[in-house]
Amino acid sequence: MNAEWKGQRHGIGIEVVPVVKENRFRVLIAERNPLVIAALGDMLSRDSRFELAESVQTGKAFLEAASTAAPQFDIAVLGWRLQDMDSGEVLAEMQRRSLHARVVIFSNDHDISILKQCVRLGVQGFCYQFDDPAILFDTLVAVAHGRICIPYMDVSKINDTPLSRLTARERELLSVLADGWTNLQIAARTGISENTVKYHLKNLYDKLDVRNRAMAVALYASEKNRGPHLSSQ
Structure with missing residues (x-):
């Protein structure tokens, strides 16, 4: 908290006392x-707790x-x-x-x-x-x-994560995404075309209710740290 100083008159003298101000949340x-x-x-400006x-x-x-x-x-x-x-x-x-x-x-x-x-x-x-x-x-x-x-x-x-609905192949695909593999690398290692990889990725994103690779990888990392449900089923 911040303190300002204010003078108050008492008889013939002036007593200086601190006036305490609470910090606002920025x-x-x-x-x-x-x-x-x-x-x-405008609403924040009207509330003394915020700035x-x-x-x-x-x-x-x-x-x-x-x-x-x-x-x-x-x-x-x-x-x-x-x-x-x-x-x-x-x-x-x-x-x-x-x-x-x-x-x-x-x-x-x-x-x-x-x-x-x-x-x-x-x-x-x-x-x-x-x-x-x-x-x-x-x-x-x-x-x-x-x-x-x-x-x-x-x-x-919340605990019933979409990851539990993935097939073994989709979990494998998500794992290599987290390892930083590109679509071309995935295609070369699995023997399928890059367009087929994109098709599988779209299905994967739909199942996970995410929009792109970064969100899928972040969800994978978050859920991997929370429990064993990513292990092969």
């Missing part, structure tokens, strides 16, 4: 819609801000869809780079698969844009203090 907003940024910024540190509209800009040696924010609010990527891709890239920024996803989509995907990728907080603003602010405070704050969902469905 919030970075990453959102593609400037109207949402403006509305969030707006920065606003960006792309995942690339957020990742750059989070990659600095001393990030200029305490917590980030990420809209689900940014100008250049969605926040699932941002979370996957954060895992790949071992970035540890505290993030709350602010989604305008009620699709439960988005929430499940974010939880699998290690998000600390999740809110919907149609929630009461107080819910978002309470979530920000909770996450800033190191807690996880997400909407209610069946925990067993």
Whole structure:
């Protein structure tokens, strides 16, 4: 906490006493819609617990801000869809780079698969844009203090990872993706065409409910550390 000094008169003397001010949480907003940024910024400015540190509209800009040696924010609010990527891709890239920024996803989509995907990728907080603003602010405070704050969902469905639905061949394919193999290398080692590799990758991404290789590898790494379900069945 910061302290300011204020004089108070007592009889003929002046007593100097400290006035304690609580530090505000510095919030970075990453959102593609400037109207949402403006509305969030206005609400944050009216709450003494927060101050707006920065606003960006792309995942690339957020990742750059989070990659600095001393990030200029305490917590980030990420809209689900940014100008250049969605926040699932941002979370996957954060895992790949071992970035540890505290993030709350602010989604305008009620699709439960988005929430499940974010939880699998290690998000600390999740809110919907149609929630009461107080819910978002309470979530920000909770996450800033190191807690996880997400909407209610069946925990067993979080643990029931899509990886358990993969065939042995698909698990093998995911494993070599995690090892950094290119499509051409996979084709050469398995004796199939590169187009066939792309076809299998598309099916793999659909099963995992991810959009690209980076997200698939991040999910694989996260789930591999959580249990034995990746072993051959």
